[in-house]
Amino acid sequence: MMGGVIDGIALALTSSLHLRDGYFLEASWDNYFYTRQWNTPPQLQVIVMPSTSDQPGGAGELGVAPSMAAVACAYGRATGTMPTSFPINHGTLSFVPKPTVPPIPPSPTDGLANA
């Protein structure tokens, strides 16, 4: 359920890929804006309601859809403009695309300097 909420936040706001001329501008997870630690709700309480069925079941990724809708509605209330396409921030490219040559960059060499 927690992961579903985190997914829903990303789907509503930032989680998308940009296809240009046959390739994606996103070079890595760092460009693909899934929810990160700095976008995480400071408080999150998950309440699992008691079952009303004799059949086994679960919530699982069902948590994604309602939490995405909740984020979209919250955005609409906060800004006064109801969003109609998602993710809301898709039109804003929030990173500088990496060069595509070479296709796989070498690993950096400054690890110790960053210790």
Add this chain to the structure above:
Amino acid sequence: MPQHTFRVNGEQVTVNVADDVRLLWVLRDILGVTGPKYGCGVAVCKACTSHVNGRAVTPCTIPVGDLQPTDEVTTIEGLADTVGADLHPMQQAWLDYDVAQCGYCQPGQIMAAVALARRAATEGRTITDADLDGLRNICRCGTYPRIREAIRSGANRM
């Protein structure tokens, strides 16, 4: 092939490998230390986070030739030994808060958490929301809220 000598989890090791091979692959492929996970190889996912001389690093960005014989590399495998216990307090906090989902990023998350807790303690302060927001380790399962709780708890026990 050049020889490189350094320390891994309290033991002196020597490997025969080219200078520019990054430490992550030396650990995983030559020494069989697979706690540090390979996610991106370009220091953006932080799944390989480990410590060199107690400070957090990404082994995917350290040419093995940069290491000195006295440099101590600590991976998740050696973390508990640094406190002489079966589990480091941060690992215990991880269990108490049932943090892991798929688990792939968690060794790196824990090593980053320990380094953060040490830094805050050195500066004589508790961990802030801003500190936690500064963690770049990616968790695609989205366990971020549990990670935050566990880090605060683990830091209190360190």
